[in-house]
Amino acid sequence: MTTVGFIGLGTIGQPMALNLARAVPELVVWNRTTTRSEPLRAAGARVAATSAEVFVLAQVVILMLADAAAADQVLDGAHLDGRTVVHMGTISPADSLRLDATVRAGGGAYVEAPVSGSRVPAERGELIAMLAGETDVVENVRPLLAPMCRETHVCGPVPDALTMKLATNIFMLSTVVGLVEAFHFAARNGLDLTTLRAIADSGQMASSISRVKSAKLLDRDFSLQAGAADVLKNIRLMSDAARAAGASGPLTETMHRLLEETVAAGHGTEDFIALLHVLEAPRT
Ligand SMILES: NC(=O)c1ccc[n+]([C@@H]2O[C@H](COP(=O)([O-])OP(=O)(O)OC[C@H]3O[C@@H](n4cnc5c(N)ncnc54)[C@H](OP(=O)(O)O)[C@@H]3O)[C@@H](O)[C@H]2O)c1
Numbered sequence: 001m002t003t004v005g006f007i008g009l010g011t012i013g014q015p016m017a018l019n020l021a022r023a024v025p026e027l028v029v030w031n032r033t034t035t036r037s038e039p040l041r042a043a044g045a046r047v048a049a050t051s052a053e054v055f056v057l058a059q060v061v062i063l064m065l066a067d068a069a070a071a072d073q074v075l076d077g078a079h080l081d082g083r084t085v086v087h088m089g090t091i092s093p094a095d096s097l098r099l100d101a102t103v104r105a106g107g108g109a110y111v112e113a114p115v116s117g118s119r120v121p122a123e124r125g126e127l128i129a130m131l132a133g134e135t136d137v138v139e140n141v142r143p144l145l146a147p148m149c150r151e152t153h154v155c156g157p158v159p160d161a162l163t164m165k166l167a168t169n170i171f172m173l174s175t176v177v178g179l180v181e182a183f184h185f186a187a188r189n190g191l192d193l194t195t196l197r198a199i200a201d202s203g204q205m206a207s208s209i210s211r212v213k214s215a216k217l218l219d220r221d222f223s224l225q226a227g228a229a230d231v232l233k234n235i236r237l238m239s240d241a242a243r244a245a246g247a248s249g250p251l252t253e254t255m256h257r258l259l260e261e262t263v264a265a266g267h268g269t270e271d272f273i274a275l276l277h278v279l280e281a282p283r284t
Helices: 011-023 034-041 051-057 068-075 093-104 119-123 133-146 160-188 193-202 208-219 228-245 250-267 272-280
Strands: 005-007 027-030 060-065 086-087 108-113 129-134 151-156
Touching: 005 011, 005 051, 011 108, 011 119, 027 051, 027 193, 034 133, 051 272, 060 160, 068 086, 086 133, 093 108, 093 160, 108 119, 108 133, 108 160, 119 228, 129 133, 129 160, 129 272, 151 160, 160 193, 160 208, 160 228, 160 272, 208 272, 228 250, 228 272, 250 272
Parallel strands: 005 027, 005 060, 060 086, 086 108, 129 151
Antiparallel strands: 108 129
16 A cells, blocks of 8 residues: 655645545645644644655655755655655756656656646646656556546656646736736726626637636736746746747746736735736836
8 A cells, every 4th residue: 555645735735635635545744834734634644743754654755845945855865765756846847857866866756747727726636737757657656646636648758747837837827918918908998897707708718717817807806826926936937948948938028027027016925917917007
């Protein structure tokens, strides 16, 4: 019987781990801020005292941490021999290659499994995972992701899943940024925003994310679903990866500038549709 470990019980990690707790016989979790582990304890998971203890107890360890620096800290000194590390956070492809080398050097196996989705799809077990790594290890890990993910797509060797995740981010973020600009344009032209929402929600361009964001834009509800600071981190990864591949990225460059202005204006902890404030600010 495989004991599964889960490290990183943040905005998206906590609902993912709760779904896993309901599905696997033995789950051991750890989070730096200990109070965030309590819902997992209540769901029957074992709460480890340290991240190192998770690697002792579990054969497969899922990491859902903020960034690569957090993963470095957790892997530092961890018992990696015979362990499979499943990295689900969004980091740069270069950092993921480095983590892969660290885990292999310690005698373990490494799988990339970044996800598309946010807290609500995570609560519903409806994330989309992109997988990369050695084929046999990826196939072993795949069933484990089923309680958290509606679909899993194998993308190739490390770091192709993370690069794929960045590609899908261009599509998702430009959809939402376009919607924000449409609301701003309509408002400045004196149009009825309720009618704009109805048209946007029913036309060919409607999607689950555009419907969620159009409701928020209509209500000027900037409460957090995907935080502007985290989106800016992801756009930086997209910009760097585009530059490294010699790919043109005009939309990414524009979104990069807009999100930098959004965070600099103090909206980093709000949902990234708060970039509406930047569009509304007087131009100098
Ligand atoms: N939220 C989304 O919609 C979404 C969607 C797709 C992908 N992602 C990606 O998934 C990852 C997690 O996202 P999130 O929204 O859950 O972020 P979050 O709410 O900020 O949670 C980050 C997690 O990392 C932990 N952490 C940060 N620094 C640490 C360190 N030095 N040592 C140990 N633990 C550390 C935090 O622990 P504490 O609780 O102690 O702070 C927390 O558990 C990110 O890479 C993000 O880009 C997020």
